[in-house]
Amino acid sequence: MSEERTEINSLGEFGLIELLTKNIEIQQASTILGVGDDAAVIDHFGRQTVISTDMLVEGIHFDLMYTPLKHLGYKSVVVNLSDIYAMNATPTQITMSIAFSNRFSVDALNEFYEGVYAACEKYGVDLIGGDTTSSQKGFVISVTAIGEVAPDKFVKRSTAEKGDLLCVSGDLGAAYLGLTLLEREKQIYLESPQLQPDLENQTYIIGRQLKPEARRDIIEFLQEQDIQPTAMMDVSDGLSSEILHICKQSNLGVVLYEEKIPIANETKEMALKFSLDPTAAALSGGEDYELLFTMKQADYDKIVLSEQISVIGYMTDISEGAHILTKGGNKFKLVAQGWNAFQQ
Amino acid sequence: MSEERTEINSLGEFGLIELLTKNIEIQQASTILGVGDDAAVIDHFGRQTVISTDMLVEGIHFDLMYTPLKHLGYKSVVVNLSDIYAMNATPTQITMSIAFSNRFSVDALNEFYEGVYAACEKYGVDLIGGDTTSSQKGFVISVTAIGEVAPDKFVKRSTAEKGDLLCVSGDLGAAYLGLTLLEREKQIYLESPQLQPDLENQTYIIGRQLKPEARRDIIEFLQEQDIQPTAMMDVSDGLSSEILHICKQSNLGVVLYEEKIPIANETKEMALKFSLDPTAAALSGGEDYELLFTMKQADYDKIVLSEQISVIGYMTDISEGAHILTKGGNKFKLVAQGWNAFQQ
Known part of the structure; x- marks a missing residue:
């Protein structure tokens, strides 16, 4: 057996996702589309639910030195809604989980959420849940967006045709x-x-x-x-x-x-x-x-x-x-x- | 205006959530139940979709010194499914987002996902999406679980009655x-x-x-x-x-x-x-x-x-x-x- 360690950057993000998800077996009849597109699709008795999730990490995806927290809150929502629209669907709800160190004050979090709510209002989506927790260092944001689409109207990446x-x-x-x-x-x-x-x-x-x-x-x-x-x-x-x-x-x-x-x-x-x-x-x-x-x-x-x-x-x-x-x-x-x- | 900084620990987690979510206005007719319970409930044409999300942070929620990654993957899923069952609903899908520093190898992540898949298999849920990204430090896990429940069968925290x-x-x-x-x-x-x-x-x-x-x-x-x-x-x-x-x-x-x-x-x-x-x-x-x-x-x-x-x-x-x-x-x-x- 090889004792060599496989480094993550030898695969790249897409290689890694492919590796980690290659053995997925779909068990639920309601799962129409799983990993591999902008969002997943679930059947709900005639209409379809579209789900997308993103994680944003301080120092990787944003720099608080020049990112106002209100803008960050707004952007965290928008980038997820963008994935729902990319399925030709309409976003309806989001959940928002954040982890933050004790260097953040309540006022800072309030500012962040002002941006979150501004985006929710602009796009007509509801914030329906989430989690707030501590981190040892830095600010981590995880958003899941939920949307709906009429049957067979959702658009994947895999269905383009020659000449399009x-x-x-x-x-x-x-x-x-x-x-x-x-x-x-x-x-x-x-x-x-x-x-x-x-x-x-x-x-x-x-x-x-x-x-x-x-x-x-x-x-x-x-x-x-x-x-x-x-x-x-x-x-x-x-x-x-x-x-x-x-x-x-x-x-x-x-x-x-x-x-x-x-x-x-x-x-x-x-x-x-x-x-x-x-x-x-x-x-x-x-x-x-x-x-x-x-x-x-x-x-x-x-x-x-x-x-x-x-x-x-x-x-x-x-x-x-x-x-x-x-x-x-x-x-x-x-x-x-x-x-x-x-x-x- | 007061210049005093409000410290987060002066509020506690529930106080903080209350503060950050007190101004939520529901816009979508399909949002049956929002923030404040184990999970949120969305109406989908006769059946209801239940959504719950949790974030787990290394050093806060788990210690990798004595937590095997496979167990951690399993537990990350289970704690979210538990929230769906707590609504009297059946979990059907999850999304899983993780952020990790470069001290983790691909084999370590594979081990983590083995646990994730073991839990999915045991509880009959599909992993339908997620995000994998870098962190500057530590391992962060965010899971969103989706479930379904027959109309009016979901159970909230607020509906107990005297004598029950x-x-x-x-x-x-x-x-x-x-x-x-x-x-x-x-x-x-x-x-x-x-x-x-x-x-x-x-x-x-x-x-x-x-x-x-x-x-x-x-x-x-x-x-x-x-x-x-x-x-x-x-x-x-x-x-x-x-x-x-x-x-x-x-x-x-x-x-x-x-x-x-x-x-x-x-x-x-x-x-x-x-x-x-x-x-x-x-x-x-x-x-x-x-x-x-x-x-x-x-x-x-x-x-x-x-x-x-x-x-x-x-x-x-x-x-x-x-x-x-x-x-x-x-x-x-x-x-x-x-x-x-x-x-x-």
């Missing part, structure tokens, strides 16, 4: 540039605490990082237009990683057009200041919480006038692989860490 | 004595690592601490006997604290008979060795995961032959207060920290 259009909502890369700016100011502050932070009036990109919204409006728009996406997920880890999930789970290839990737002017300008490629920020930045989906070409006319939806490519046979066509006319293999492709 | 019998399943105090023994061995080990641990063949009390079970059998028995408890909760924080929850939420008093509190012989013997009062261990020890419930006196005949259910008292008018009648014939006020009553 690849679409994304809003714009990408801003949250990453917001984070980059906040991190720069943090470093400056740590070196020279007397200097005032210079956030350069970058309210758009900082807002995208600290107070993201979930795209309920897109789900409502798709319903109004009678569009059933063929596959969908939210963009939390960066566009290229998410596109590759849809390709892998749908067993397809993809062509992505760099020039079609929606990037806000504020994002482009800040990328320039940091000498970053805006496309790289969109492909790999993460935390945009936009919706990435595929749909039938026949539905194109229904979205063409929407300023909030961009068609960025199309699905191909798996044998054609996953590629990005650059503005310069080059064709690169799409990899999860998007910018690597450009640097080679 | 107070009942508890199994026996109490063993998990606390198991913990006391494990803590003693840990101290001995830390002082003299060469000594072998002496767990004195105390498999019962140690098992109750490290690998508790949820009382599905009791819920099934109550159903078979056609008994609808009038109030119910699980015993996670100690009997007296839980009884006081039912009193407070049902607006009632209680008489508890010390001699009726079920305590296993192994628990009594170990209490003697540690010079602890076994009754105090039962009242305040916690982590027994037995079911505490009230029922109509008319149902007494249906449970009298059960060796797994003890009648330990009865509910009174709130004006009579909450008291324990001791074996010695004294009457003490019941307080959340049971043994204080005896020491005064």
Whole structure:
């Protein structure tokens, strides 16, 4: 027997999840969809319940040095609601569990919960339970969101088809540039605490990082237009990683057009200041919480006038692989860490 | 404006939850029961979904020095299922989120998940989702359990009535004595690592601490006997604290008979060795995961032959207060920290 220790980072998060969940056997007839998508789906006598859960850890997912607790509370809820919308479902309830060390005061927790309640009110969901407990160090947040969807209306990642259009909502890369700016100011502050932070009036990109919204409006728009996406997920880890999930789970290839990737002017300008490629920020930045989906070409006319939806490519046979066509006319293999492709 | 900082421990856990949740407004028609019970209840077109969530933090809720990871995985699931049974419901699914530092290997996580799957298999629930993430320090576990119950069959804490019998399943105090023994061995080990641990063949009390079970059998028995408890909760924080929850939420008093509190012989013997009062261990020890419930006196005949259910008292008018009648014939006020009553 081998005595070697398997290190977690040798697998990566998705490898680890795959390893830990590969032996799951579904026992309940009501379990329609389990591990492996944005959310799970449970049948409840005609309608379906959608469940998603996320854990946020201080020092890993957020830095309290530049994250107001109220924004953190808001964001903790929103990122989970985003997973429910990504199933084409409507969130209805959440549970919220937190662990915190004794460096937090009641007022600090109240501020956090103000953000939680603000998000609940905005999205019409109820906080129905949770747990508050101590931690030895740091702040840990675990949210479970529950939603509902009409039978067979939920949308998985695995059901895109060859020829489908690849679409994304809003714009990408801003949250990453917001984070980059906040991190720069943090470093400056740590070196020279007397200097005032210079956030350069970058309210758009900082807002995208600290107070993201979930795209309920897109789900409502798709319903109004009678569009059933063929596959969908939210963009939390960066566009290229998410596109590759849809390709892998749908067993397809993809062509992505760099020039079609929606990037806000504020994002482009800040990328320039940091000498970053805006496309790289969109492909790999993460935390945009936009919706990435595929749909039938026949539905194109229904979205063409929407300023909030961009068609960025199309699905191909798996044998054609996953590629990005650059503005310069080059064709690169799409990899999860998007910018690597450009640097080679 | 006051600049004073409110310390969390000045409120206590329940005070804190009350403070943080007092402004909740329910928006969803499907939310039948929100914060404040073992689990929340959601209506899903005729049947009801029950949701409960718990967070377990290394160094606060468990000590990996004497907790095998497999047992920890098992217990993390079971304590949540116990909350679902405490609503008179049947658990059907769970989500499991964990955060862990890089001191854990993949093999360690696999061991943890073996316990998770063992509990899922035993109780017939599906693991349908979750999140795995890094932590800067320590191991954090968050589980959300989902269950179902027929309309109006779920049992709250607030619906006991005057004259109802107070009942508890199994026996109490063993998990606390198991913990006391494990803590003693840990101290001995830390002082003299060469000594072998002496767990004195105390498999019962140690098992109750490290690998508790949820009382599905009791819920099934109550159903078979056609008994609808009038109030119910699980015993996670100690009997007296839980009884006081039912009193407070049902607006009632209680008489508890010390001699009726079920305590296993192994628990009594170990209490003697540690010079602890076994009754105090039962009242305040916690982590027994037995079911505490009230029922109509008319149902007494249906449970009298059960060796797994003890009648330990009865509910009174709130004006009579909450008291324990001791074996010695004294009457003490019941307080959340049971043994204080005896020491005064």
